[in-house]
Amino acid sequence: xxxLNWLINGWGTWLAFKQFTSKVRLIPDDDLPSVSILKPLxxxxxxxxxxxxxxxxxxxxxxxxxxxxxxxxxxxALLIQPLLEKYPNVNAKLIISNxxxxxxxxxxxxxxxxxxxxxxVVLISDSNIRVSPDYLRxxxxxxTPDVGVITAVVAGTHxxxxxxxxxxxxxxxxxxxxxxxxxxxxxxxxxxKSMLFKRSTLERFGGLKTLSGYIAEDYMxxxxxxxxxxxxxIMRSPVRQYLGHYSFSSFWKRHIRWxxxxxxxxxxxxxxxxxxxxxxxxxxxALAISQWFGFHFGLAWTIHMTAWxxxxxxxxSLIDQFSWKLILAWWVREVIAxxxxxxxxxxxxxxxxxxxxxxxxGGLLEGIAK
Amino acid sequence: xxxxxxxxxxxxxxxxxxxPALVDYFxxxxxxxxxxxxxxxxxxxxxxxxxxxxxxxxxxxTFPIYCELLKTEKARAWEQYGMMLIPGVEITxxxxxxxxxxxxxxxxxxxxxxxxxxxxxxxxQVRAKGGLVIAAHPVSTQKLEKQTYHLWDRREGLRNKVDxxxxxxxxxxxxxxxxxxxxxxxxxxxxxxxxxTSWKTVLRCERRQDAIFEAxxxxxxxxxxxxxxxxxxxxxxxxxxxxxxxxAHQRMGNLVSV
Ligand SMILES: [Zn+2]
Ligand SMILES: [Zn+2]
Numbered sequence: 363x364x365x366l367n368w369l370i371n372g373w374g375t376w377l378a379f380k381q382f383t384s385k386v387r388l389i390p391d392d393d394l395p396s397v398s399i400l401k402p403l404x405x406x407x408x409x410x411x412x413x414x415x416x417x418x419x420x421x422x423x424x425x426x427x428x429x430x431x432x433x434x435x436x437x438x439a440l441l442i443q444p445l446l447e448k449y450p451n452v453n454a455k456l457i458i459s460n461x462x463x464x465x466x467x468x469x470x471x472x473x474x475x476x477x478x479x480x481x482x483v484v485l486i487s488d489s490n491i492r493v494s495p496d497y498l499r500x501x502x503x504x505x506t507p508d509v510g511v512i513t514a515v516v517a518g519t520h521x522x523x524x525x526x527x528x529x530x531x532x533x534x535x536x537x538x539x540x541x542x543x544x545x546x547x548x549x550x551x552x553x554x555k556s557m558l559f560k561r562s563t564l565e566r567f568g569g570l571k572t573l574s575g576y577i578a579e580d581y582m583x584x585x586x587x588x589x590x591x592x593x594x595x596i597m598r599s600p601v602r603q604y605l606g607h608y609s610f611s612s613f614w615k616r617h618i619r620w621x622x623x624x625x626x627x628x629x630x631x632x633x634x635x636x637x638x639x640x641x642x643x644x645x646x647x648a649l650a651i652s653q654w655f656g657f658h659f660g661l662a663w664t665i666h667m668t669a670w671x672x673x674x675x676x677x678x679s680l681i682d683q684f685s686w687k688l689i690l691a692w693w694v695r696e697v698i699a700x701x702x703x704x705x706x707x708x709x710x711x712x713x714x715x716x717x718x719x720x721x722x723x724g725g726l727l728e729g730i731a732k
Numbered sequence: 733x734x735x736x737x738x739x740x741x742x743x744x745x746x747x748x749x750x751x752p753a754l755v756d757y758f759x760x761x762x763x764x765x766x767x768x769x770x771x772x773x774x775x776x777x778x779x780x781x782x783x784x785x786x787x788x789x790x791x792x793x794t795f796p797i798y799c800e801l802l803k804t805e806k807a808r809a810w811e812q813y814g815m816m817l818i819p820g821v822e823i824t825x826x827x828x829x830x831x832x833x834x835x836x837x838x839x840x841x842x843x844x845x846x847x848x849x850x851x852x853x854x855x856x857q858v859r860a861k862g863g864l865v866i867a868a869h870p871v872s873t874q875k876l877e878k879q880t881y882h883l884w885d886r887r888e889g890l891r892n893k894v895d896x897x898x899x900x901x902x903x904x905x906x907x908x909x910x911x912x913x914x915x916x917x918x919x920x921x922x923x924x925x926x927x928x929t930s931w932k933t934v935l936r937c938e939r940r941q942d943a944i945f946e947a948x949x950x951x952x953x954x955x956x957x958x959x960x961x962x963x964x965x966x967x968x969x970x971x972x973x974x975x976x977x978x979x980a981h982q983r984m985g986n987l988v989s990v
Contacts, residue, residue, distance in 0.1 A: 568800030
């Protein structure tokens with residue numbers, strides 16, 4: 363059991379390594395399609411100014427940026443104005459619109475900019491993503507006709523606070539590896555923080571408005587693409603999410619919410635998840651070793667965990683950078699993975715932006731009157 | 733005159749091909765009309781819940797995407813092949829007992845479809861809006877699979893709720909249905925390419941949804957055994973391959989038989 367798990371996880375790590383060291387396809391500038399970048403904004407989080415400014419430094423032949431807020435009084439709207447003035451050579455706009463088609467606020471926020479985007483190739487990129495200048499050059503060439511959507515592994519950077527480090531250690535190890543493995547097992551997993559697709563493809567199933575009814579619009583996008591016989595791809599380099607300060611309780615709440623969504627979408631995969639936790643694998647390993655060879659149980663567990671830890675530290679430094687605090691947080695994260703899983707198991711509701719929802723199979727939301 | 737098949741599954745339930753692939757598959761074979769009818773399982777029963785978890789049925793989450801995709805593929809099927817694509821679902825009520833299991837096709841009108849409603853309620857809702865209800869494989873399919881007898885057991889009471897009963901499903905012809913005097917139709921229950929060799933319905937009406945539904949209601953249909961071979965046999969609606977439907981033939985005067 364532990365051996366099989368090593369094989370699977372080692373394979374996932376290898377896939378990540380292969381992907382992140384692979385070469386980008388070179389395409390002459392004239393042949394690169396124009397791109398509309400959609401940036402939904404809501405409120406000001408630490409690091410937002412720098413995140414937004416990074417978009418203006420994107421090096422790509424033809425692109426536009428459409429920032430969107432749902433209210434003119436949103437503090438993010440005030441932040442964006444000076445940037446538009448500072449970079450007059452970049453084709454960027456702020457769009458204010460408060461359409462509400464479904465319960466997903468991010469999709470609602472994007473509806474107007476999606477409609478106003480002038481190019482067929484569209485990139486939805488979250489506000490907490492800090493992009494590198496070669497973002498589009500690394501990404502767009504892989505959007506071949508057989509590909510429906512390209513998502514990205516999200517690297518947690520600049521963590522602060524216990525929650526921040528836990529989040530980063532989760533994103534940069536367990537989650538990154540499973541994005542690659544999920545693709546192999548053909549469980550399409552799309553992360554909404556970075557999604558590149560063609561509008562003409564999305565229109566085949568009704569466009570963005572069809573997605574407004576789902577809490578996991580990203581997962582549904584991938585799912586629909588597969589139904590069209592199109593591939594879900596992962597970008598050749600991770601995108602960087604600026605984490606900033608994060609408390610333990612916000613880490614906990616976020617993971618409960620996210621886990622319950624995951625459970626409602628793929629309950630079978632969720633049930634077997636713990637088998638792949640390092641702590642559980644170590645338990646199997648230690649049990650076997652102590653039974654067969656009379657080895658000390660606790661010691662066997664610790665040795666196994668340490669070996670796993672070394673593999674994950676490697677993955678961590680591949681995805682972002684080596685950090686002692688991060689790999690110390692790894693131990694905490696691996697151990698609390700089990701109570702988090704139990705908390706997810708024991709409920710079906712999520713608290714999402716101040717409202718309570720019940721989750722239905724497939725990730726549909728049902729409002730609960732308070 | 734053209735071939736039609738009103739019972740086809742895609743990868744939204746347990747079919748192998750995607751909806752675009754099905755449009756190309758039937759379009760290239762010059763079909764005039766098809767209906768895509770994925771399973772939509774009732775989610776109150778245990779078997780229905782299990783099917784939902786296994787992803788072998790439409791569910792409330794995938795249903796809106798399915799409907800939208802059918803709309804755009806309908807336009808493409810018409811433009812590219814002159815083929816009428818009719819949106820449909822196969823409402824699937826499975827129970828341990830075959831006599832409590834029922835599958836029925838809803839064609840044309842999918843808005844507000846709820847698999848938990850019973851056939852009477854769904855039929856009233858769908859037919860009021862111009863849609864059609866067809867009882868799928870109502871008698872033994874002669875295959876080792878789940879059988880669905882519930883509708884057939886209640887056929888007298890459902891006379892005014894069902895527009896047609898499948899007299900053929902895949903390669904099997906149901907004498908009992910043919911002899912019953914009820915309105916009939918022949919479909920393949922297509923799940924993958926090897927199901928293509930099967931009974932199909934032949935229509936002579938215009939390739940419009942309302943005209944097709946009218947032809948089904950008025951039973952202006954013929955049936956044809958379509959054989960899919962490596963090099964496709966030319967299409968002769970006058971030639972037939974299966975006997976044993978004399979009674980139905982006499983009654984309808986147009987059921988193709990040897
Ligand atoms: Zn059936
Ligand atoms: Zn069927």
